[in-house]
Amino acid sequence: MNRSTFIKQGFLAAGAAVTANSLYGYNSSSSKMADTTFKLNYAPHDGMFKELAGASFLDQIRYMHDRGFRAIEDNGMSGRPIAEQKAIGDLLSKLGMQMGVFVLDKGGNGANTLATNNKDHLEIFIKGCKQAVEISKRCGGKFTTVVPGDFHRALPIEQQTxxxxxxxxxxxxxxxxxGIVMVLEPLSDTPDLFLRTSQQTYLICRAVNSPSCKILYDVYHMQRxxxxxxxxxxxxxxxxAYIQTGDNPGRKEPTTGEIxxxxxxxFLHEKGYKDPVGMEHGISKPGKEGEERLVQAYREVDDF
Known part of the structure; x- marks a missing residue:
């Protein structure tokens, strides 16, 4: 290669890197273009890349896209201002990314339960379903998480079911x-919760018999x-209909525990699963080093 060609290609590469950084809206420490996409559709959440991309969730989403992620999830979407919900949805659409779950507002995961046929609790849940329709329109999400609430010891389990x-x-x-799917999530946080296992959730989904009522299989909770x-x-x-991750013990990124x-x-890839795999867990190391390690961990387990 002659010197003029070498210099010309060097300017083109530098220009491409500057254009990429300008487009993504954050100061990348690397001049390389976007990483390759993952085999599965892993979905980080707000705060996972705040050290590398800044406090703005929109900038974090741009950074996630640059690192090869093609989805996000946001449990707290219901509590965001309407303008912010729309801004997130618009950016995801522009980047070709998918919105994962947001939590349906039913008044809390515990005492506000659907197991007792309490009229007030039921009205809050119905209101949350109507709100979820509007939130979905703004952010582009089709999955909303539902936790039925606490087990009630004074009622037979069959009646509660x-x-x-x-x-x-x-x-x-x-x-x-x-076209919105409420995904029921069995949890391990406390033994007081009504919904605990995948088989129990399967039975309920079969009984509801709707494409809008499916299982959220959180690997961390189900391992426990x-x-x-x-x-x-x-x-x-x-x-x-939806998968979430988190290693056990510790509920940190994959490779930090026993799973x-x-x-x-x-297994998910061979099943043809295409929807988001929500990264609902913490990070094992602090700062930028921890966020880089997070990406590396998903690269390792995505290599199958």
Missing amino acids: ANVIDALRRGAEILEPH NEGDLIKNMELTWNEI NYKNLFK
Whole structure:
């Protein structure tokens, strides 16, 4: 290569890097162009790249795109100002990224329960379903997380299950015409919660019998509550609509605990799963080093 050609190509490469940084709106420490996309559609959340991209969620989304991510999730979307919801949706559309779950506002995950047929609790849930329709229009999300609430010791479990099914059917009637899916999440946070296992959630989804009522399979919670992850996912697969991650113990990024995420992600890939894999966990190391390690961890487990 002659000297003039070498210099010309050098200017072109530098110009491309400047253009990329200008487009993404943050100061990248690297001059390379965007990383390759992952095999699965991993979805970070607000704050995961605040050290590398800044406090602005919009700048973090641009950075996520640059690092190869093609989805986000945002549990707190319901609480954001309307203008911010729309700005996030517009940016995702521009970048060709997918919106993952936001939490449906039903008055809280615990005591505000659907298991007791409490009229006030039910009205709050129905209001949350109607709000979810409008939020979805603004941010482009089609998944909304629902936790039925606490188990009630004074009622038989069968009665509580029937109450939850009745409430969810009413919610599905609101969401289904808009193509929105409420994903039910069994949790391990406290034994007081009504919804605990994938099989229990599967039974409820089959009873509701709506494309707008499916399972959110959070790998961290299910490892704690039931284990045997791939077998249980296989058994409940036709009702699973959304996946979330987090290693155990510690609820940090994959490779920090006992779960074989490379095997699990290979299973999801072979199943043809295309929707977001929500990164609902913390980061094992602080600062920029921890955020770089986060990306590296997902590169490692995405290599199957």
